[in-house]
Amino acid sequence: MRVIYNLDCRLHDPPHEILSGQLVDYLESPSRLDYILKALTTDPIFELSDAIEESIDLNKYILQVHDKDYLSYLETAYERWVEDGGDKSAVLPETFAHHALLASKPTNPENLSPCAKAGLYCFDLSCPIMSRTYEATLASLRVVLTAASQLDLEKSNGIFALCRPPGHHAGLSTCGGYCFLNNISIAARFLQSRITSSEKRARMAILDIDYHHGNGTQQIFYDDPSVLYVSLHAENDYPYFTGTALETGTGDGEKTTVNFPLPRRTTGDDEYCQTLERAVAIIREYDPVCVLVSLGVDTYMDDPICEFKITTPGYKRIGEIIGSIGKPALFVMEGGYHLETLGENVANVLRGFN
Ligand code: OKP
Numbered sequence: 001m002r003v004i005y006n007l008d009c010r011l012h013d014p015p016h017e018i019l020s021g022q023l024v025d026y027l028e029s030p031s032r033l034d035y036i037l038k039a040l041t042t043d044p045i046f047e048l049s050d051a052i053e054e055s056i057d058l059n060k061y062i063l064q065v066h067d068k069d070y071l072s073y074l075e076t077a078y079e080r081w082v083e084d085g086g087d088k089s090a091v092l093p094e095t096f097a098h099h100a101l102l103a104s105k106p107t108n109p110e111n112l113s114p115c116a117k118a119g120l121y122c123f124d125l126s127c128p129i130m131s132r133t134y135e136a137t138l139a140s141l142r143v144v145l146t147a148a149s150q151l152d153l154e155k156s157n158g159i160f161a162l163c164r165p166p167g168h169h170a171g172l173s174t175c176g177g178y179c180f181l182n183n184i185s186i187a188a189r190f191l192q193s194r195i196t197s198s199e200k201r202a203r204m205a206i207l208d209i210d211y212h213h214g215n216g217t218q219q220i221f222y223d224d225p226s227v228l229y230v231s232l233h234a235e236n237d238y239p240y241f242t243g244t245a246l247e248t249g250t251g252d253g254e255k256t257t258v259n260f261p262l263p264r265r266t267t268g269d270d271e272y273c274q275t276l277e278r279a280v281a282i283i284r285e286y287d288p289v290c291v292l293v294s295l296g297v298d299t300y301m302d303d304p305i306c307e308f309k310i311t312t313p314g315y316k317r318i319g320e321i322i323g324s325i326g327k328p329a330l331f332v333m334e335g336g337y338h339l340e341t342l343g344e345n346v347a348n349v350l351r352g353f354n
């Protein structure tokens with residue numbers, strides 16, 4: 001299987017995050033990429049390729065998903081923050097635009113102070129913006145769109161975009177949960193624009209198997225019947241306020257959002273795979289052109305922030321079930337924080353798919 005990567009993804013490298021009230025090393029670290037790369041290079045079935053030379057108009061596709069004011073915030077946040085006297089380490093909000101605090105929605109967000117903007121565009125403390133964060137985020141997206149451009153839509157093959165920072169928590173105009181740009185959503189729009197056969201958008205399915213609910217991806221396609229969003233994730237865990245089975249979409253997009261919240265602590269290989277079979281049946285029925293997989297392996301039994309019990313062999317079964325859809329698949333890296341097994345778990349999903 002072809003694997004696309006780029007080392008500029010390493011440029012986002014915050015020293016710390018606050019986890020359960022404690023200052024700890026930033027979990028979504030550049031070394032995650034190194035560990036996965038290392039595991040994939042030891043198996044000849046993976047054919048690695050650097051996305052560096054690819055010249056895709058990233059902005060054009062970003063703007064099909066994210067608001068323009070949010071995009072210019074990401075681009076300029078660090079510079080403005082430092083000019084305003086903010087700490088040079090990173091942009092981090094100190095006040096959130098909580099609904100209880102907002103007398104009215106800011107009409108001119110560009111006029112807000114750098115501090116206010118941080119609280120408007122971030123929904124948590126896990127997305128510090130450093131001097132080279134945006135560069136890394138664009139590299140991450142370039143990896144994903146390069147992989148998308150190489151996906152053969154005539155065959156039921158797979159391609160893996162080995163990227164970071166991840167994307168599935170980033171919404172129309174919000175960062176959070178280590179995510180800044182919603183890579184997989186932008187890839188879905190990119191793939192739709194590759195298919196110009198009819199005036200109607202081609203059907204895409206996004207299968208999100210990260211431990212956490214992809215609130216951003218859900219929001220982006222909530223009213224859009226051309227993108228089916230199906231997610232398996234832990235119930236009552238981060239990001240806490242989204243991902244119930246009652247969230248099924250709205251308007252024309254009614255029924256094209258499907259959530260499978262699963263119990264924390266007790267969900268192991270068998271329970272997970274049974275639910276994944278149901279998810280896959282829904283995707284088959286929808287009959288998309290291709291499947292985009294938000295590939296998180298933070299469902300692993302020893303993941304430091306998650307509480308599922310998936311085993312390393314379990315990931316191979318997961319890959320096989322995804323392969324049974326019989327569609328071309330773009331795998332996009334999301335979470336997974338147990339460094340020692342990260343690469344092997346990812347490799348097993350891809351091996352199972354093949
Ligand atoms: C990103 B991805 C929970 C702390 C959560 C942020 C987690 C972001 C996960 N106690 N911190 O979906 O893997």
Ligand code: ZN
Nearest residue numbers: 210211212335
């Ligand atoms: Zn996750």
